[in-house]
Amino acid sequence: MPTQPAFWDKVADKYDRRTVKGPNYAARLERAARWAGQDASVLDVGCAGGQITLDLAGRVRVVHGIDISPRLIEKAKQRLEEQGALNCTFAVMSADDPALPAGAFDAVTAYSLLHLVPDASATVRRFYELLRPGGRVIAEVPTTSDIGLHLRVLIKLMTLVGKAPVVKVYSQARYEQMFRDAGFVVDEVKVYNPKSMSRSLLATRPG
Numbered sequence: 001m002p003t004q005p006a007f008w009d010k011v012a013d014k015y016d017r018r019t020v021k022g023p024n025y026a027a028r029l030e031r032a033a034r035w036a037g038q039d040a041s042v043l044d045v046g047c048a049g050g051q052i053t054l055d056l057a058g059r060v061r062v063v064h065g066i067d068i069s070p071r072l073i074e075k076a077k078q079r080l081e082e083q084g085a086l087n088c089t090f091a092v093m094s095a096d097d098p099a100l101p102a103g104a105f106d107a108v109t110a111y112s113l114l115h116l117v118p119d120a121s122a123t124v125r126r127f128y129e130l131l132r133p134g135g136r137v138i139a140e141v142p143t144t145s146d147i148g149l150h151l152r153v154l155i156k157l158m159t160l161v162g163k164a165p166v167v168k169v170y171s172q173a174r175y176e177q178m179f180r181d182a183g184f185v186v187d188e189v190k191v192y193n194p195k196s197m198s199r200s201l202l203a204t205r206p207g
């Protein structure tokens with residue numbers, strides 16, 4: 001089984017050709033920007049080729065996209081150069097990287113990430129550390145209600161043959177508990193894009 005960075009590097013070209021702009025994209029983006037605030041410094045964790053990151057850059061003060069896949073960050077940097085956004089950076093990094101300053105961000109975005117990390121509770125706790133008091137998270141993540149048992153078994157088989165990353169799917173209640181245990185207030189969880197097979201979760205680090 002390839003490691004997460006090796007898996008994402010391997011599929012980077014194909015993955016990056018896929019557009020993330022599904023139904024409700026504009027509304028989802030506006031919602032994320034509103035949630036973060038237009039003066040926000042945002043950390044986009046698991047940014048891949050930076051499509052969402054760059055769209056967010058037009059709506060907030062600054063966005064830093066990080067991803068563990070060097071190949072996808074290369075794509076994000078190419079895209080950045082083409083679009084010429086001055087308030088956006090990209091780096092090969094995981095959220096655990098000690099180089100990220102604690103309490104430095106107004107918002108963390110994590111689109112389709114939390115089911116892919118080895119320990120989602122630890123990643124959620126790390127989001128808390130990275131945010132300033134009053135800072136906000138927007139996470140889109142599939143739950144057991146979005147990905148049924150059959151599909152989860154299929155994904156496991158695909159993982160074994162290197163066709164899917166290691167995926168850990170939890171229930172919505174479990175995700176909400178993870179955020180509460182980390183110290184967040186969970187503000188909202190709902191299906192925002194019916195075709196995304198994900199829940200959108202908004203949470204705040206109390207001020």
Ligand SMILES: C[S@@+](CC[C@H](N)C(=O)[O-])C[C@H]1O[C@@H](n2cnc3c(N)ncnc32)[C@H](O)[C@@H]1O
Pocket residue numbers: 004005008020045046047048049052066067068069072093094095110111112113116117
């Ligand atoms: C399903 S993709 C989502 C990409 C993008 N956020 C989107 O919604 O289109 C997940 C991304 O998370 C990255 N990733 C996985 N584990 C990570 C970690 N621990 N830290 C940062 N990025 C990670 C992968 O390399 C991949 O690019």
